[in-house]
Amino acid sequence: MLIEKYQIDQHNGELSEKQQNKFNFFKAENPSAESLLQKLVDFQIAIPSWALGTGGTRFGRFSGGGEPRNLEDKMMDIGLLHQLNRSSGAISLHIPWDIPEDVEKIKNLAASLDLKFDAVNSNTFQDQPNQAYSYKFGSLQHVDKKVRDQAIAHNIEVIKQGEALGSKSLTVWLADGSSFPGQLNFREAFQNTLASLKEIYAALPADWKMFVEYKSNEPNFYSTTVADWGQSLLYVTKLGPKAYTLVDLGHHLPNANIEQIVSILLMEGKLGGFHFNDSKYGDDDLTAGAIKPYQLFLIFNELVEGMDANNMNHATDLGWMIDASHNVKDPLEDLLQSVEAIMMAYAQALIVDRKALKAAQKVNDVALCQEILQEAHRTDVRSLVAQARLMAGGAIDPIGLFRSVKVREKLIEERGLKSVATGL
Numbered sequence: 001m002l003i004e005k006y007q008i009d010q011h012n013g014e015l016s017e018k019q020q021n022k023f024n025f026f027k028a029e030n031p032s033a034e035s036l037l038q039k040l041v042d043f044q045i046a047i048p049s050w051a052l053g054t055g056g057t058r059f060g061r062f063s064g065g066g067e068p069r070n071l072e073d074k075m076m077d078i079g080l081l082h083q084l085n086r087s088s089g090a091i092s093l094h095i096p097w098d099i100p101e102d103v104e105k106i107k108n109l110a111a112s113l114d115l116k117f118d119a120v121n122s123n124t125f126q127d128q129p130n131q132a133y134s135y136k137f138g139s140l141q142h143v144d145k146k147v148r149d150q151a152i153a154h155n156i157e158v159i160k161q162g163e164a165l166g167s168k169s170l171t172v173w174l175a176d177g178s179s180f181p182g183q184l185n186f187r188e189a190f191q192n193t194l195a196s197l198k199e200i201y202a203a204l205p206a207d208w209k210m211f212v213e214y215k216s217n218e219p220n221f222y223s224t225t226v227a228d229w230g231q232s233l234l235y236v237t238k239l240g241p242k243a244y245t246l247v248d249l250g251h252h253l254p255n256a257n258i259e260q261i262v263s264i265l266l267m268e269g270k271l272g273g274f275h276f277n278d279s280k281y282g283d284d285d286l287t288a289g290a291i292k293p294y295q296l297f298l299i300f301n302e303l304v305e306g307m308d309a310n311n312m313n314h315a316t317d318l319g320w321m322i323d324a325s326h327n328v329k330d331p332l333e334d335l336l337q338s339v340e341a342i343m344m345a346y347a348q349a350l351i352v353d354r355k356a357l358k359a360a361q362k363v364n365d366v367a368l369c370q371e372i373l374q375e376a377h378r379t380d381v382r383s384l385v386a387q388a389r390l391m392a393g394g395a396i397d398p399i400g401l402f403r404s405v406k407v408r409e410k411l412i413e414e415r416g417l418k419s420v421a422t423g424l
Contacts, residue, residue: 053421
């Protein structure tokens with residue numbers, strides 16, 4: 001379902017005076033506010049096709065009802081999100097969970113919803129029905145070349161699927177690794193993986209990028225063949241100029257300095273994009289900004305500084321996507337909350353006094369450096385983000401409108417209480 005324009009207009013009309021007062025107060029304190037609005041309007045965060053249904057753990061999954069039954073339903077849900085926040089204008093497909101049956105129909109639907117196709121994602125961490133060889137002991141690293149060739153062919157097929165839709169990038173995340181000492185020859189696993197990635201890289205169209213994602217552990221718990229940013233950087237450097245490292249915020253060991261990692265990757269010209277989520281213990285895939293909002297701000301602080309230093313376009317030169325699993329919340333509300341948290345962190349990074357920070361760094365004024373960053377982080381930018389959303393035609397209070405028009409109840413009426421999203 002979609003929300004009617006008159007419903008958004010009516011909602012905004014009821015809140016416009018209050019919003020304008022808040023934004024006027026923000027402008028009085030932040031004279032550059034008007035100049036930031038277009039940057040916020042332009043900044044789009046892709047929604048993954050697997051995030052529209054209720055997530056789960058190995059212990060169980062509890063459907064919330066009204067889940068998307070197919071790719072078209074998922075796209076309609078993302079279109080709805082984009083109507084509300086005007087910052088979710090892209091979809092990232094996971095293959096084979098969401099293979100379009102009719103490419104032209106799917107492209108036309110995307111155009112009608114004002115959606116673009118972001119990176120396509122391959123899957124060699126699961127065995128699929130009628131698959132010839134198992135990935136139980138790895139895919140691109142596997143000791144058996146027949147298994148590696150199968151995984152390579154799958155990734156090339158994903159590229160073809162994405163090319164037909166207008167995507168421009170492939171994300172490769174590997175579960176490959178080992179769970180016990182002696183199970184794997186680390187050197188040979190690396191060499192096999194690199195040789196496999198080279199074959200996939202050779203199949204990339206000229207204007208495409210390959211993102212190599214890393215993860216410290218899980219599902220393997222002794223070693224992972226692309227375990228950290230250094231290993232990913234090593235792979236993508238050896239692959240060539242179209243290969244980049246992708247950073248998922250939940251894929252690090254506890255207390256890793258992610259902001260330093262992104263700064264160095266940007267400096268080397270090898271940061272490809274982000275998967276946003278939050279965590280308390282591991283790869284928890286919680287709502288972005290729900291646990292560590294200051295860390296999210298510090299990451300964006302380095303992103304803005306590094307991108308500006310390299311004259312990069314904030315909106316288009318990196319890939320931005322949410323990768324989260326919603327166990328107990330309505331997945332659409334959760335995605336709205338994640339997008340809002342990301343936009344707020346970005347807005348706070350935009351108002352950092354860069355000249356003052358640079359001057360304080362030059363004289364080693366540690367206390368002042370901290371004050372400058374925390375001044376930006378403690379600034380309430382909600383009215384700025386809401387004004388950008390209003391300017392783009394979205395809702396001042398997306399979750400408020402979502403609830404007032406009873407979106408979830410209507411989705412349950414349309415799809416049923418027991419519908420289950422593909423890939424979950």
